[in-house]
Amino acid sequence: MDREQLWKILYDERNMAALQELPADFFEDVRKHIENLKDEKRKADEKRGELVEDEIRNARMKVEDIIRRRIGKIVKLASSGVKTQPKGMLDAEERIFEEVRRHVEEGKESLLALVLNAREDEDKSVYKNMKMKMKMKMNKSEKAERNEEKEAEEEEEAVIVRILDDIEDFVGTDGKTYKVKREDIIMLPKINAEILCKRGFAERFDSSTEKKRKIVI
Known part of the structure; x- marks a missing residue:
């Protein structure tokens, strides 16, 4: 040289x-x-x-x-x-190359892990929020269904009938006192309505065939 x-x-x-x-x-x-x-x-x-x-x-x-x-x-x-x-x-340069490449790869993986972990946390947060919203919707839906069922039950428990004969005052299963007379159209608890219909004192009211009549509630 x-x-x-x-x-x-x-x-x-x-x-x-x-x-x-x-x-x-x-x-x-x-x-x-x-x-x-x-x-x-x-x-x-x-x-x-x-x-x-x-x-x-x-x-x-x-x-x-x-x-x-x-x-x-x-x-x-x-x-x-x-x-x-x-x-x-050269041999010494090859060792430098390998060391630099290793550190670069480790650095890249470290930075990538930060990004992926942040994304994972974000995904978890989004999933948690979605889950909470779905739960709230389900609760609202279940509550609405229960209300509808309750209303349907209440509607089913009350029956409109026409009184066919004069009868004495009576207390219904709902605790109310009913004063009715012949030709009255009245909403009664289902049990009371069925008893009166069976005994011939009343019949179920069909609104499609009736005109204006007195309704007692």
Whole structure:
């Protein structure tokens, strides 16, 4: 490795979107190159030593620039979701690629879990509200049905009859006292109406065949 080769590698890395393929022992070659420059500096006179020091500094800057650019490409590839390792990476870079990809995947799963858990909580809340509304509707429906049944029962318990003969006052099963006479049309408790009909004192009233008559309640 020399300064010309190092410069060419940096130039290519700057101008390539992909990772350029480097020799497997690239980092070792660079290390030896810098060590050789240090040895040269120790053996050189003051003037030459200053020039070699500048060369060492430039070599380090070039290597840092190469590494920075390659790391940027590796991070971009690792975070893109690729499943296989790209070509052109050195062994040390492959380890970086795997570490970055693992952390990116873990981070993605962590963020996704936050979203899904929030959605789950929202779904649970919506489901709970829907369940409560359905329960309220069912309760209202059941209450309405019970009221309808009660009204139907009450209607069934009361029967309209026509009195066929004068009868004495009596107390109905509903606790009311009834005073009726012949030809009265009256609403009576079902039990009382049935008894009067069976005994021939009354008959069920058919409104479709009747005109205006006196109704006693």
